[in-house]
Amino acid sequence: MQTTEQPDSFMFSSENVQLAQLIIERYPEGRQASAVIPLLDLAQRQEGWISEPVMEVIAELLKISSIRVLEVASFYTMFNLEPVGKHHVQVCTNLSCWLSGSEDVVRACKDSLGVGFGETTLDGKFTLNEIECAGACVNAPVVQIDDNYFEDINYDFMTEILDAFKKGQRPAHGSQTGRNGSCPKGGATSLSFDPTEYSKKQDLTAAKAAFEESKSRAMAKGNVKGNA
Numbered sequence: 001m002q003t004t005e006q007p008d009s010f011m012f013s014s015e016n017v018q019l020a021q022l023i024i025e026r027y028p029e030g031r032q033a034s035a036v037i038p039l040l041d042l043a044q045r046q047e048g049w050i051s052e053p054v055m056e057v058i059a060e061l062l063k064i065s066s067i068r069v070l071e072v073a074s075f076y077t078m079f080n081l082e083p084v085g086k087h088h089v090q091v092c093t094n095l096s097c098w099l100s101g102s103e104d105v106v107r108a109c110k111d112s113l114g115v116g117f118g119e120t121t122l123d124g125k126f127t128l129n130e131i132e133c134a135g136a137c138v139n140a141p142v143v144q145i146d147d148n149y150f151e152d153i154n155y156d157f158m159t160e161i162l163d164a165f166k167k168g169q170r171p172a173h174g175s176q177t178g179r180n181g182s183c184p185k186g187g188a189t190s191l192s193f194d195p196t197e198y199s200k201k202q203d204l205t206a207a208k209a210a211f212e213e214s215k216s217r218a219m220a221k222g223n224v225k226g227n228a
């Protein structure tokens with residue numbers, strides 16, 4: 001399987017044994033193999049990475065061969081097949097992020113951490129990796145650290161974020177420029193409240209009411225036929 005040094009064995013913690021059982025029970029009889037992704041996620045949250053013994057234990061739980069677990073674990077890049085540091089820094093360098101300045105972000109990471117892609121700092125606190133599109137292109141450049149996305153970043157933002165992690169802090173994730181969600185950089189342009197539009201709507205309502213009233217009067221005089 002992998003060339004990384006592997007542990008001798010793996011066991012889910014007692015709490016995770018119960019969670020694993022609950023996860024497996026979510027699937028109908030004969031479909032338990034579908035629990036492979038949540039079980040890999042559970043194991044990675046416990047161990048930090050997916051070793052061969054982890055895959056063997058999951059295969060045994062799901063009554064499938066361990067190669068089927070490896071197929072899934074090696075397909076999805078969110079599963080680490082090698083140990084990573086306490087914080088996993090994943091920088092997106094795909095097209096939107098590259099066009100928006102990801103090269104500066106990569107430089108900030110390398111300057112701050114002193115490691116390159118695929119490497120872990122000597123204190124074991126950070127692993128730096130390059131990823132393909134993180135699926136948040138609208139807020140490029142994007143970096144994922146552990147479970148969170150940091151968006152709209154540049155060299156200075158990245159340096160500040162990493163400094164905060166080094167101090168044991170959890171800096172605010174999301175847009176670093178204060179953008180609300182993925183709205184345009186200049187602010188919302190649709191579904192926004194415009195008092196002028198509101199008063200126009202009020203005028204329209206009043207006009208409709210006046211029309212209905214005059215129509216009723218005309219009908220009363222016998223000048224207009226109502227709907228049959």
Ligand code: FES
Pocket residue numbers: 092093094095096097098132133134135136137138140141142
């Ligand atoms: S290209 Fe970076 S999030 Fe899509």
